[in-house]
Amino acid sequence: MKPARPMPRRLPSIVLAILLGLALLAATLAAQLCLGPFGISPGALWHALLDPASPDRFAVLTLGLPRYLLGALAGVALGASGAIFQTVTRNPLASPDVLGFGAGAASGAILALRLGESQPGFTAGMAVAGGLLAALVVYGLAGGLRASPRRLILSGIMISALLAAVNGYLLLEADVQDTQVVLAWLSGSLNTAAWHDLPGLAAALAALIALCLLRHRSFGLIELEDSLVTTLGARPGRQRAGWIVTGVLLVAAATAVTGPIAFVALAAPHIARRLHGARLANPLAPALVGAVLVTGCDAVAANALPIHPPVGIVTGALGGLYLLTLLLRADRPGARGNAF
16 A cells, blocks of 8 residues: 655745735835836846946935835834734724824824924824824723723724814814925825835834734734633733734834825735635734735825825725725625625
8 A cells, every 4th residue: 555645735824925915015116116207127127226326226216115115114014003903992993093093193293283393203203192192091091901892992982083173173273384284294195205214113113013923822812702811811901901002003103204094004904814814813914915005005196196196095095995895795695794
């Protein structure tokens, strides 16, 4: 009797997902630099990266590459934070705004301009501080370590509504030029990307993503009911608090540099689940999807439209279409459960 032939080893699905994500990122980089205003051929692109005397080197290294890398890093942060908040709240429609971060960031940016400071760095710092403060207030109102997913969502909706009213009033009272500056920042843009924007964001992301991977075993626990988590020997309140802090810091790091980019934190986990499986073992797959979404939408904004809107406007428009698609699928006869 012949011995059974060993089955060929297959690559783990997470490895395949990473390889696919990296391939798509390379494709968006090529689209960003080889199409539209740059118009650099693939051969010239490679030559510009290697030859200091290349005439295309300035366009590639000073204009194109920093913008692309900043978009990819911001997408990683937003995708990972979206996965964290959807898991913590057990709500597939949750995003960092569920803790009022977006409304708080807008309040901080508006307050910075009302104080007479229009420097981008000061505005971004105030926006991040406003977002963090709003998230802290929401978490406190929800009960702190005793906060349940439902109380987090309700507290976030309440604080976001209050801040939206305050923001609307402040914008009505502000100077027209200041209002335009705030609205431009709130749209989420990569137009001012430069190399000096990258080290701080990259370092923050490296630390936070490493923390996510080290704590990946607790990521699945926070989806479970608190009583079950307790029987497994874990403390659900502390686990949830740790992941909330990580998610808020991720979105704060990206928002400080690019402004709030809409939709990515909401959609990236959904797309990752469709590609990788119903459950997410860690935020890595949504992080890669977020990077592809931001860089892809920026390539569309720069090359496929007659005007060049900020990337946040493109992601927001695509987000509306994506949610409409999910609603239509959910209404089909025979649709299984909830499309979300």
